Amino acid sequence: EPEVTQTPSHQVTQMGQEVILRCVPISNHLYFYWYRQILGQKVEFLVSFYNNEISEKSEIFDDQFSVERPDGSNFTLKIRSTKLEDSAMYFCASSEAGQPYEQYFGPGTRLTVT
Amino acid sequence: SQQGEEDPQALSIQEGENATMNCSYKTSINNLQWYRQNSGRGLVHLILIRSNEREKHSGRLRVTLDTSKKSSSLLITASRAADTASYFCASIQGAQKLVFGQGTRLTINP
Numbered sequence: 001e002p003e004v005t006q007t008p009s010h011q012v013t014q015m016g017q018e019v020i021l022r023c024v025p026i027s028n029h030l031y032f033y034w035y036r037q038i039l040g041q042k043v044e045f046l047v048s049f050y051n052n053e054i055s056e057k058s059e060i061f062d063d064q065f066s067v068e069r070p071d072g073s074n075f076t077l078k079i080r081s082t083k084l085e086d087s088a089m090y091f092c093a094s095s096e097a098g099q100p101y102e103q104y105f106g107p108g109t110r111l112t113v114t
Numbered sequence: 115s116q117q118g119e120e121d122p123q124a125l126s127i128q129e130g131e132n133a134t135m136n137c138s139y140k141t142s143i144n145n146l147q148w149y150r151q152n153s154g155r156g157l158v159h160l161i162l163i164r165s166n167e168r169e170k171h172s173g174r175l176r177v178t179l180d181t182s183k184k185s186s187s188l189l190i191t192a193s194r195a196a197d198t199a200s201y202f203c204a205s206i207q208g209a210q211k212l213v214f215g216q217g218t219r220l221t222i223n224p
Binding site: 004031035055058089091102103105106108110 | 144145147149154155156157158159162202204206208209210211212213214215216217
């Protein structure tokens, strides 16, 4: 069964550094998303992406964050100048055209900022 | 506004028993979904119920939706140790944004 994959599974970085989290969505899906979950808290929406542009973003998704689909298979989340409070699990998700609400999640990348 | 608040926050039952988790929400929805998350892992989509549906089944899962009370419940019958996980309800706000509740942490004791 096709699945969303994410790399790395765990990333440790120093405060102020830039990180890129990578995702490979399910191949025939056209909508892509990033969510995050701070330890012990709710899963929070960050951004959705369709047709090579951001379609929706949350207040969390400020200028520190950016997303890109650099080729036909990868979807990346870049966090510039990381802060301690960026430590969280970051989940990528994707969904089919016409069914944007049935989202399939990857296993997540645990980001630890020290 | 907060959307999708689960109740209880934690539930511990014996294997073979049924587990019921509830979710309440504040704004109108087109559909409501339930997800499972095993410890430290990703979210697995379990079931989606549309606003014009009252009940839906999938294997050992039964979901109900009461739009007049803005609430939903997830029933897992004949629970197994492998059902131990956190369960979240979620609804779409706007075009595509899934909004999750805090979740119910379910523990199945052998």
